[in-house]
Amino acid sequence: MRVLLKHKFMEVADLNKTSKIISQVRSEGRKALLEAEAKAICMEYQIPVTTFKLAKNEEEAAEFAGQIGFPVVLKIVSPDIIHKSDAGGVKVNLKNAAEVRSAYGKILGNAKKYDSAAKIVGVLVQEMAPQATEVIVGAIKDPQFGQTLMFGLGGIFVELLKDVTFRIAPITREDAHEMMTKLKAYPLLTGYRNTPPADLDAIISVLLNTSKLVMDYPEIKELDLNPIMAYEKGAKTVDARIILE
Numbered sequence: 688m689r690v691l692l693k694h695k696f697m698e699v700a701d702l703n704k705t706s707k708i709i710s711q712v713r714s715e716g717r718k719a720l721l722e723a724e725a726k727a728i729c730m731e732y733q734i735p736v737t738t739f740k741l742a743k744n745e746e747e748a749a750e751f752a753g754q755i756g757f758p759v760v761l762k763i764v765s766p767d768i769i770h771k772s773d774a775g776g777v778k779v780n781l782k783n784a785a786e787v788r789s790a791y792g793k794i795l796g797n798a799k800k801y802d803s804a805a806k807i808v809g810v811l812v813q814e815m816a817p818q819a820t821e822v823i824v825g826a827i828k829d830p831q832f833g834q835t836l837m838f839g840l841g842g843i844f845v846e847l848l849k850d851v852t853f854r855i856a857p858i859t860r861e862d863a864h865e866m867m868t869k870l871k872a873y874p875l876l877t878g879y880r881n882t883p884p885a886d887l888d889a890i891i892s893v894l895l896n897t898s899k900l901v902m903d904y905p906e907i908k909e910l911d912l913n914p915i916m917a918y919e920k921g922a923k924t925v926d927a928r929i930i931l932e
Contacts, residue, residue: 688860705731709931717766718908723811725927732896734912735889736924739813745791749784751812758767758815761790763798766927767805770781774801780815787812816923820875820885821914824893826856826901828908834901838866838894840875841914856898863894867921876917885917893922 705728709822720728724735738755741764742748752759763776771777775797778790791810798805821841829835832855839851852866867873867890878884893915900906909930916923 705904709906712931715766717800719766719769720929720931721764721766721808722762722927723764725929726924727931728900729912729924729927732900734893734896734900734924735922736927737813737816738766739811741809742791742812743809745788747790748810748812749787752787753782753784755812755814759787760813760815761787761794762811762813763865764811765802765805766808767796767802768798774798776801787901816916816925821917822849822876822885822890822917822922823851823911823913824890824897824915825912826897826907826910828901828905834898834905834907836866836874836894836898836901838863838890839870840872857902858894858897858898860891863891863898866894867891886920886922889920890915890917890924893924906932 707721708724708728711917712724723739726739728804729736740755742751742891743869748761758780761778761781763771763774768774768776776794778794781787781790782804794810795807798807821842823837825837825838827837835854836854836856836858837851850871852869854862854866864887867876867887870876873881876887876890893912897910897912901910907929911928912924912926914925916925
């Protein structure tokens with residue numbers, strides 16, 4: 688039985704539930720978790736994510752959108768479609784039930800055109816997180832050093848600016864703080880011109896909890912939380928990706 692020590696940002700995670708998700712993925716011969724599965728694991732580790740529900744038809748999608756609150760985002764959920772945007776599988780800023788129903792049909796149509804053989808699990812309905820400073824938290828299992836954490840500016844800036852820092856897991860609170868301060872863009876996180884300061888404690892919490900997750904489950908080969916909206920109070924992960932060995 689795996690034991691997870693507490694720290695001030697996280698209660699003991701439900702390792703049994705996380706193990707069940709990973710076992711299910713393995714049993715289906717998959718390496719990449721569906722976004723709903725990755726976010727469910729994040730929630731177990733108190734990594735904040737956008738509110739979401741998996742819809743199996745357009746009426747469910749409209750109902751769930753009303754429960755979550757408009758505007759919402761719809762995303763195709765398929766083990767065979769990794770790059771959802773490339774497949775036309777994402778619709779954003781949907782403001783009412785009629786737009787949700789229409790978007791649901793368009794997403795399914797686009798997905799079938801993109802890959803007619805793709806298995807469609809459903810469509811993810813999630814809240815549209817308000818815009819904020821975008822950051823990324825990632826992890827990759829290095830053959831020599833083991834689980835390694837990454838932090839940087841998120842969204843489109845990751846590949847453009849390549850302003851990221853790395854630490855070998857597990858990390859301490861001091862390590863997490865240093866990962867932020869080492870960024871060239873660190874002033875953006877503390878408030879720059881018209882940009883409000885980000886909740887640094889919330890970011891540190893995500894880093895520490897991600898460190899715990901990948902140490903508890905060394906079979907995780909890659910993890911990407913991008914973007915994470917870093918607000919003045921709190922943070923929310925918009926997209927989550929986990930790949931197993």
